[in-house]
Amino acid sequence: MAEFYDEVAKALGATDLSPLRPGGQKRVFAAKRGSEDVVLKAVEVLPPRQAEVLERASREVALLARVSSASGRRIVSVRSGLATVGNPAAPSAVGWLEEMLDGEDLGDLLGTPWNRHEALGLVQGVTEALTYLHDLQVVHRDLSPGNVRRRGDGTWTLLDPGLARHLAEFSLTGMYQPGTAGFRSPEQVPGGVPDTYSDVYCVGILAFLALTARLPVDPSGAEDAYFKRLVQQQPMPVKSLRTDLDDEFAAVIDRCLNRQPARRYLDAAELLDALGKLTRSAKS
């Protein structure tokens, strides 16, 4: 009997599947469509959350289709529409194709502290990508190293906005919050309301981690204790671990990581503006 992802691949004309990530409800494969290298994402639609899974997959594909071409390779591009397996009204699986990115995941590049130039490049690249989402009032909500990739030419590209939230469509608070431990914002706790400034906080986490090889808020231990630390604890200034860092760049990172959202940059555009000033003052 064919696996659900084989059926999805067939519907999309994809062949030569090779797993990229461990299995589960959502499977990711390197694949071929004709001569083109692509990534196949296949999601099994299982009860009791069929409607949610379908909605999330549809939203991810629609969002990628909307922003990827405009973003100038900063957000991974989609190479197909959403394919369904079985009854289109109640499919057993769905899937789509994305471009195959060269380069490396950010997670593979972390470990030892980066220099300022490298870290600034990361912050700049991720922030530029986020502006395309924030302009649409969309919050990524899972800016973890596995969802950020440095391409061969040095371009930083965002992946997997499957958990992205359109602010206008979801105004109520929720007890379930997506995200990855260590890479959550204070708003990504049960009952919180993530907004564009939550992504800004997460950019701060990535910068802090790149520069210090440490997370600003320790996610270890019980989840409740981690959530409490997130909302109550102001991360230590990045300069306390990187005394060689210039005050201006350190201030930008610290502001991203402010526990109070009103005191952060409110969205990627504000952060990008601050980074622009940083670059201009360095040149002058």
Add this chain to the structure above:
Amino acid sequence: MTILLHDGRRGGHMAWLKETITAGLADGAILNPFATPPTSIPRHPSATAVIADLRDGQPLGSTGPEILFDSASWAAVLPGTDSWQVYDEWDLWPHHTRGDLSDAGAIADHVREVFKVQSELGAPYLAPTVAVDSPTGQTAETALELAAEASRQQRGCMITLCGTNSFWRGGPALDAYIGRLARLRASTCYVIPLRDRARYPADLTDTDAIAGWLRSIHSLSLRSRIIAAYTDHLGVIAAAAGADTVGTGWDQGQRVCSPDAFRTSEPGGQNINYSPHPGLLARFTEAVARGLEDLASTFAEAMRWGETIPSDMREHREQHFRALNEQVTAVLSAGAAPADRYPVVRHMLTGADLSWNQAVALGAQGVSSNEKALWLDGMRSGFEAYVLAER
């Protein structure tokens, strides 16, 4: 520094407004529909007439006094509000559905009606709100939706935030809520601390609430001008946190915001003819001021910054606004960043503390450690708690 005078129901109120603004002791007025009618009635000219009068005689090219119209929807939906005599003359709710904010359509309609009135009056767009007692829950969401809807209808409009002590002591949940408000990028935030009672001075025993109020002003001031409404002598610490405008007046109801002011049973608006003692960051009744004067006239005069004890209501008003203006201006002049202003406020508070100790030791009637606690200690504790958290 800007002082704005809150509205009131006192007969002759409008003449005092004009007189105070013309004398340069205040910079404008904040009218509200509970106090000023849409059409003139005996002793209470219409809002249009008041605004025309206040703007009359301004030099050509001058912007004139700042005049706001606070729809006071936060008061209209408070339990116990029943002072509808003037309020119901206004068309602030469509189809006579006063207080209906039950869904997005009702919220949008109310905002539209409020903006229509403000537009007709030539006043800037100031969003309506509801009073919130917690940063989470349905009321908080309604307040946020009112502000968001107002910002959709008039981008960059002023927004209103009205919170009780329990709201301001909301900790991280308060900070999260303030973040959501900040996202609206309002030009101005009109911030109201709603007290339980109309007592003057306001009850300042809740240190966490004062600190939360100041922290919120600080956060919002990073992008918006802050009008610290119904703040009066607390303008000193509000300015330290980032406010540039203080709301006050001559009656209790203008200096302290509480539900009492909107209840016919408890008008809560009396003028008590306080004699300003800025050296103590306090105001005393005439009897207390005279008692202190009798015991130590030089000291008492120094505490009044050289002023005489006011002999009439005009002197009361003038001295009060002059002292408030000077103190808040001193704070604002210390620098643009709140941190630059803390030392000035701390110096004032420490100086007042020493002077209070001296005053209490004199044994004057009405100048005891109890009064010191009411006027100074609460303000000082709240300010220090706020500053400590900013480190």
